[in-house]
Amino acid sequence: MMWRSLSADWLKIRGKGLWFLVFLGPVGLLAMQGLNFGMRYDYLTGEYQSDLWGGLLSNLADFVPVALYLGGTLVCSLLANVEHQMSSWKQLLALPISRTSVFMAKLLICLLLVAVSCALLSVGTVVLGLLLGFGSQPVPYADVLRIGFASYAAALPVIALQLWLSLSSRNQTLPVSLGLTLSLLSLFSTFLSEWVPLSWPALAWSTSRPWLFSGAGLLLGLLVLLPGAVHFARKDVN
Known part of the structure; x- marks a missing residue:
């Protein structure tokens, strides 16, 4: 049943600006670093002479958490607004599909869209590095993948x-304000403790044990997801 809901949601998001957001995040980050290195090329290549790719990745990594939180917020809000604006929740939930399947389908679409954005960031990072002339040093493919997906x-x-807040409320002021x-x-x-989840995307890149914070994010994400699905399944919708 979830796959039926998933295929229907794929059709609904066409022309809703979601794919524009998917491309905007990584393109914006890469354009910013392209401008950064382009304007200060001699200084930065001299600074990172021994590890040009590491210098590029470290400059990108500072802004990846911001892009993930902001991009995730907007994707969730726009995805929920597809139903809110059309006032189609009652019609959707009247179909022979469980509410949990509807919630999980929307979660999968959200996660897939953000994952595509992270993949574009990794591919674009390699392209940008080659354009900047870093091809003389081997490409650290593991780090290139980690910069997007570990933080993700x-x-x-x-x-x-x-996603929970966006699906639960017709008014998107609260989830969008919180995300911003x-x-x-x-x-x-x-400046935050490593026990604060807000710091985990940055720590997933900058510490010697990135897997610890990525794993903690996966576990806590599951713990947040479960009550969200239960609440959605029981909540009255308009």
């Missing part, structure tokens, strides 16, 4: 919470 796993609690606030606060995540 660590950000799952916030993305799951955003968390995005801005993530810029100062280095």
